[in-house]
Amino acid sequence: MTEEIIIAGFGGQGVLSMGKILAYSGIMQDQEVAWMPSYGPEMRGGTANVTVILSDERISSPILTKYDTAIVLNQQSMDKFESMVKPGGTLIYDPNGITHEPTRKDINIYKIEGTAIAAEQGNPKVFNMIVLGGFLKVKPIVKLDNVEKGLQKSLPPRHHKMIPMNIEAIQTGMKSVEVVNQL
Amino acid sequence: MAEVKLMKGNEVLAEAAIRCGCDAYYGYPITPQSEVMETLMLRKPWEETGMVVLQAESELASINMVYGAAACGKKAMTSSSSPGISLMQEGLTYLAGAELPCLVIDVVRGGPGLGTIQPAQSDYFQATKGGGHGDYHLIVLAPASVQEMNDFVGLGFDLAFKYRNPAMILADGVIGQMMEKVQLSEYKPRWTQEEIDKMSDNWALTGKKAHRSHNTVTSLELDSYKQEVFNHKLQEKYKLMEENDVLFEEIQCEDAEYIFVAYGSASRICQKAVQLCREKGIKVGILRPITLYPFPKKEIARLSKQVKGILTVEMSAGQMVEDVRLNVANNIPVEHYGRFGGVIPTPEEIVEALEKQIIGA
Numbered sequence: 001m002t003e004e005i006i007i008a009g010f011g012g013q014g015v016l017s018m019g020k021i022l023a024y025s026g027i028m029q030d031q032e033v034a035w036m037p038s039y040g041p042e043m044r045g046g047t048a049n050v051t052v053i054l055s056d057e058r059i060s061s062p063i064l065t066k067y068d069t070a071i072v073l074n075q076q077s078m079d080k081f082e083s084m085v086k087p088g089g090t091l092i093y094d095p096n097g098i099t100h101e102p103t104r105k106d107i108n109i110y111k112i113e114g115t116a117i118a119a120e121q122g123n124p125k126v127f128n129m130i131v132l133g134g135f136l137k138v139k140p141i142v143k144l145d146n147v148e149k150g151l152q153k154s155l156p157p158r159h160h161k162m163i164p165m166n167i168e169a170i171q172t173g174m175k176s177v178e179v180v181n182q183l
Numbered sequence: 184m185a186e187v188k189l190m191k192g193n194e195v196l197a198e199a200a201i202r203c204g205c206d207a208y209y210g211y212p213i214t215p216q217s218e219v220m221e222t223l224m225l226r227k228p229w230e231e232t233g234m235v236v237l238q239a240e241s242e243l244a245s246i247n248m249v250y251g252a253a254a255c256g257k258k259a260m261t262s263s264s265s266p267g268i269s270l271m272q273e274g275l276t277y278l279a280g281a282e283l284p285c286l287v288i289d290v291v292r293g294g295p296g297l298g299t300i301q302p303a304q305s306d307y308f309q310a311t312k313g314g315g316h317g318d319y320h321l322i323v324l325a326p327a328s329v330q331e332m333n334d335f336v337g338l339g340f341d342l343a344f345k346y347r348n349p350a351m352i353l354a355d356g357v358i359g360q361m362m363e364k365v366q367l368s369e370y371k372p373r374w375t376q377e378e379i380d381k382m383s384d385n386w387a388l389t390g391k392k393a394h395r396s397h398n399t400v401t402s403l404e405l406d407s408y409k410q411e412v413f414n415h416k417l418q419e420k421y422k423l424m425e426e427n428d429v430l431f432e433e434i435q436c437e438d439a440e441y442i443f444v445a446y447g448s449a450s451r452i453c454q455k456a457v458q459l460c461r462e463k464g465i466k467v468g469i470l471r472p473i474t475l476y477p478f479p480k481k482e483i484a485r486l487s488k489q490v491k492g493i494l495t496v497e498m499s500a501g502q503m504v505e506d507v508r509l510n511v512a513n514n515i516p517v518e519h520y521g522r523f524g525g526v527i528p529t530p531e532e533i534v535e536a537l538e539k540q541i542i543g544a
Contacts, residue, residue, distance in 0.1 A: 020362070024189055027364055033189065035362035039215065039301075060454030062361050065529045154189070 001056050003141050004064055006081055008049035009073025014128030017154075018071075019050040021132065024150030025142035026054035036062035047076050054141060071135055073114075075099055088183065092135055102180070109181040110138050117176055118169075126169035133173020144170065185366050192332040193359040195367070196262065196288055196352070197222035199336035200234070204371040205286075206257035207235040209248040211267060214300040215356040216290035219262045232373055242267040246274030246287075253283040254400040256379040256387030258340050262288035265306050266297055268314075275349055276315025279417075280402025282386070284343035286336065287321070288352045290359040293525030301525025302356030304447060307502035310353045311476040318414055320421050322350040322428070323475040325446040329363035331473075337368055342428060346420055347386065353475060355498065357448035357527065421477070430473035431482055435461075439468030441541060442486055443533070444507050445496040446472050453496050455530035460537065467537065475503070480510040487511035492541035496533055497521045516541055 005022070009015045019035050026033040036051040051067075053059050070081040072093040078100065085091050087106045095101075096115035112134030118127040136142065142150075147170060151163045190198070197219050200208060210220045220238060228234040235252075239245040245261045252259035263271065268289045278285055291306045293299035310323045322342045324335045335352050343350040374382070380389050391397045404410040434450075435457055436442060443453040450471040460467040470486055472479050483506075487493065492515050495504040501519035508517050520536035522528040 020189070023362060027187060027189055033362075033364055035189070036357070037360060039356070039360050058454075059363075059451075060458060061452040061456075061530050062357060063448075063452050063527050063529065064455070065531055 001054075001141070002059075003054045003069065003139065004067050005052045005054075005069045005071065006049060006064075006067045006084065007052065007071040007073075008047065008077030008081055011046050011048040013048070013073050014125075015048045015073065016050050018128040018132050019052040020154055021147065021150050022052050022054070022142065024154045025147045028146040028149040028153070029142060031056060032059050034059045034062045047074070049077065049081075069135065069139060071131060073131065078102060090139060092131070092138065092177070094131060105181065106183070107181070108138070108183055109179075110134065111178045111180050112173060112176060114173065117172060121172075123165075123169075126166060129166045129169035130173035130176070133170035134177035135173075136170065137174040137177045185369060187364055187366055189362050190329060190365050191218060191360060191362050192326075192329045192354065193218035193290065194222045195329055195332040195365055196336060197226065198367055199333045200260060201226060201228040201232060202368045202370050203337040203340060204232070204258060204373040205234055205260055205336075205340070206373055207237070207248070207252045207259045208261065209237050209239050209245040209252075209259070210261050210263065211239055211242050211245050213264045213267045215292055215302070215359050216262050216264050216288065218359070219288065219290075234373065242270040243274065246271040246278075249285045249287075250274055250278055250281070250283060253278065253285045254281070254388050256383035256389060258286075258374070260286040260288070260340075262290065264290050264292045265294050265303070268306065268309070272309075272315040275321065276313070276317050276319060277402045278349045279315075279319035279321065280317060281400050282347040283349065283400065284340070284347050285349050286339045286343060286352070287349060288354065291353065291355040293523065299525035300356070302448060302498060302527060303523055303525055304355055304449060304498040305500070305502070305523055306353065307475065307497065307499060310351055311478070311506075319417060320348075320424075320476050322346065322348055322424060322477075323353050324350065324430075325353050325473060325475050326358055327447050327450050327471060329358065329361060329365045332358060333365050333367055337371075346424060348420065353447070355448050357451075425477040425480070428474060429477045429479050429481075431479040432469075432471040432473060433482070434469040434471065436468035436470065436486060436489075438466050439490055440466045441468075441492050441494070441537060442490050443467065443469045443494050443496050443537070444472070444483070444503065445469060446475060446503065449496045449498055449528070452528060452530055453533060456496075456533035456537070459530055459534045463534075465537070465542070472503070478506050478510075480506075483507055483510035484512040487513040487515055490515065492516045492518075494533075494537050494541050495519045496528065496536075498527060499523050516544060518544075
C-alpha cells in the first residue's frame with residue numbers, strides 16, 4: 001500500500017501539523033513515511049501545503065505532481081490541486097471560503113464542514129483534526145489507536161492532556177464527512 | 184534497537200553530530216539549513232557532552248574556528264548553504280593544505296549569487312573539483328534520505344580522520360526540510376585528551392611532548408620542490424580514496440536498458456520516474472553516486488557496456504554529467520536533464536526527457 005497525499009490551505013490552519021500527525025501514525029504501524037512541506041519566502045496568511053506519503057515499501061519521490069488524495073482547505077489550493085488528483089483518487093475539501101466547487105467526475109469527492117463545526121464547538125484549534133477525521137473515514141489508512149499513539153509521540157508531554165479532545169474531534173470529523181461525488 | 188523518530192533532515196544533522204562525539208560546531212545561519220544550529224542550541228549539548236556550539240560572526244569566522252579546533256585533533260564541524268559555503272572556500276583549501284580533518288555540510292540552494300532559498304544541486308563542481316585554489320579534493324557524501332543525514336555525519340568524520348582531509352555532506356533543501364523516519368545512532372563519547380594525544384600524536388597541536396619535537400600545522404611552504412613532494416603525497420591520498428572508499432547504490436540496474444545517474448534528492452525523484460517507465464515497459468535503473476568524490480568511475484564504465492543510454496538528472500544546468508561522460512567506456516548517448524535555480528524536476532518530466540533525449544534520439 002502506498003498513499004500519496006497533499007494537504008493544502010492557509011498558513012495557520014494546521015496543515016503542516018495535520019501532516020505530521022498522519023506521518024507519525026504511519027510510523028506507529030511500521031510504515032515508511034515522508035513529510036515534505038512547500039517552503040519558500042512564506043508569510044503569515046499565505047498558502048501552505050505539505051506532501052505526506054505513507055507506504056509499506058521504500059518511498060521514492062517526495063516531489064509529486066499526482067496524488068491519491070488531496071485535502072483542500074481554501075480556494076487557491078482547490079485551483080491548484082483538484083487537477084492533480086489521480087483518476088479514481090479522492091478529493092476532500094472544507095467548503096468554507098470555496099467559491100468554485102470541484103467539478104471532476106472521475107474522482108471521489110467529499111466535503112467536511114471543518115471550519116463550521118469547529119466554530120460551533122467554540123474550538124477553532126481542532127479544525128485540522130476534524131478534517132483529518134473526515135479523511136480517515138473515507139480512507140482508513142491508519143487506525144485511530146495509532147493516531148492516538150502518533151499524537152503522544154508528536155506532542156510534547158505538557159500537551160498530552162489535549163489528546164482526548166483531539167481524538168474526539170477526529171471522531172466528530174468521521175461522522176460529519178459528506179459524499180459529493182462517488183465513483 | 185534504537186527508537187524510530189520522525190525528524191527533519193536538518194534536525195537530524197544536529198542530533199547526529201551530538202551523538203557521534205563531535206567536539207565543536209561553529210556556524211552562521213542561512214536558509215535552508217538554519218535548523219541545524221537552532222536544533223543544537225535547543226539541545227544544549229554543552230551541558231550533556233561538553234560539545235561547543237557557537238554562532239560565529241560570519242562564515243569566514245566559522246570555517247577558521249573549525250581550522251583551529253581541527254588543528255588540535257578535535258572533531259569540528261560547520262554547516263551552511265551555497266553562498267555561505269562560497270565564503271568558506273579559502274578556509275577549506277587551507278584545511279586541505281594543512282591536512283586537517285573536519286566536516287562541512289552544504290545544504291544547497293539555487294544560485295549563482297545570493298540566488299534563491301529553494302533546493303538545488305548546482306554546487307557539484309564547487310564541492311568535487313576543489314572550490315578553493317590548489318590541487319585538492321574534499322571527500323563529498325550525498326545523502327538521499329533523512330536516515331542518511333544521520334548516518335553520513337559519523338561516516339564523514341570517520342573518512343575525514345582516516346585521510347586527514349575535510350569531508351563535506353552535500354545535501355539540498357529537499358533532504359534538509361523533509362521529515363522521514365529515522366533511527367538515530369547510539370551515543371559515542373567525545374574523545375578524551377589522552378585518546379587524541381595517542382591517535383593524532385604525529386600531527387595534532389596537543390602541546391610539545393617529551394618524546395617528540397613540536398608539531399606544526401600549516402599550509403605554507405616556501406620551497407617549491409618540497410611543495411611538489413607534498414602535493415604528490417596528497418595525490419597518493421586521493422588515489423587511495425578512489426580505490427577504497429567509493430560508495431554508490433544501484434537501483435533496478437540488473438535488467439536495465441537505460442540508466443539514470445542521479446544523486447541526493449534528484450535520485451529520489453528518479454525512483455518515481457523508474458516506476459513510471461517500467462509501467463510503460465521501459466527498463467530503467469538508477470546509479471546513485473553516494474560519494475561524489477571519489478566518484479564511482481568503474482561503475483559508470485561497467486554499466487555503460489550494459490545499457491543503451493544514460494540520462495543524468497541533476498538540479499543544475501549539467502555538472503555531474505561531465506564526470507559521467509568522462510567515464511563511459513562505450514559509444515552510447517549520455518545526456519543531461521536538469522531544472523535549476525530552485526526548481527525541482529517532476530518524475531513525469533524526467534520520463535519525457537529520457538524518451539526524447541535518449542530513446543527517441
